[in-house]
Amino acid sequence: MDSSNGGCCRCCFSFIFTLGLTALFMWLSLRTSNPTCYVQFFYVPALNRTLNSTENTTIYLDLKLNNGNKDKGIYYDNVNLNLSYVHNISEPEGKTLINDTFIPAFYQGHKKKATKPANFSAAGLDWALVKANTTAFFRVDMATAVRFKIMAWKTKRHRLVVRTTVEVNESGTKVKPKKGNKLSGARKNGCFSLQVGVLINLLIWVLIGFW
Numbered sequence: 235m236d237s238s239n240g241g242c243c244r245c246c247f248s249f250i251f252t253l254g255l256t257a258l259f260m261w262l263s264l265r266t267s268n269p270t271c272y273v274q275f276f277y278v279p280a281l282n283r284t285l286n287s288t289e290n291t292t293i294y295l296d297l298k299l300n301n302g303n304k305d306k307g308i309y310y311d312n313v314n315l316n317l318s319y320v321h322n323i324s325e326p327e328g329k330t331l332i333n334d335t336f337i338p339a340f341y342q343g344h345k346k347k348a349t350k351p352a353n354f355s356a357a358g359l360d361w362a363l364v365k366a367n368t369t370a371f372f373r374v375d376m377a378t379a380v381r382f383k384i385m386a387w388k389t390k391r392h393r394l395v396v397r398t399t400v401e402v403n404e405s406g407t408k409v410k411p412k413k414g415n416k417l418s419g420a421r422k423n424g425c426f427s428l429q430v431g432v433l434i435n436l437l438i439w440v441l442i443g444f445w
Contacts, residue, residue, distance in 0.1 A: 281405075369403055
């Protein structure tokens with residue numbers, strides 16, 4: 235009888251241990267991280283005082299996107315970009331919308347980096363006001379939706395909304411040009427952790443019923 239009870243306990247322990255490892259593996263496999271986004275390059279020819287002519291009012295930037303997930307690709311919907319002129323850096327919400335554009339949808343493999351150029355027509359901006367200061371501030375807003383590819387499976391879409399402010403000097407280039415301006419404001423994806431948590435709770439109820 236004791237031998238039978240001992241075998242049953244060992245079986246139950248093995249079952250619980252296996253379920254725990256399975257839940258941990260699923261959590262590690264399903265956990266995702268949003269891509270990190272930077273404005274790597276930013277150029278405003280109209281503010282470059284070394285040029286003979288400053289009639290070019292187009293604004294150029296390079297958006298850098300890093301997929302840090304080890305084994306998950308990312309499908310991006312169209313990446314929408316808004317560019318605004320910030321009147322006072324101490325009040326970043328006081329801004330004038332310059333223009334908007336988008337980067338067409340694309341796929342990014344795991345542990346891959348992508349650099350996407352974009353430009354904005356800024357002919358309607360009050361350049362006399364902008365040039366009155368030695369530096370100028372511009373805000374870049376980005377909005378898109380991403381799906382994660384886990385093996386042959388695609389997740390549902392997750393909204394990604396981020397922004398950053400770029401300071402531009404008298405050469406029309408970004409202050410600290412070697413350092414990218416990170417876009418922030420995205421919410422972390424918690425859906426998979428929630429799903430795994432629900433799964434673990436279900437397993438606990440199963441074990442309670444088993445006992």
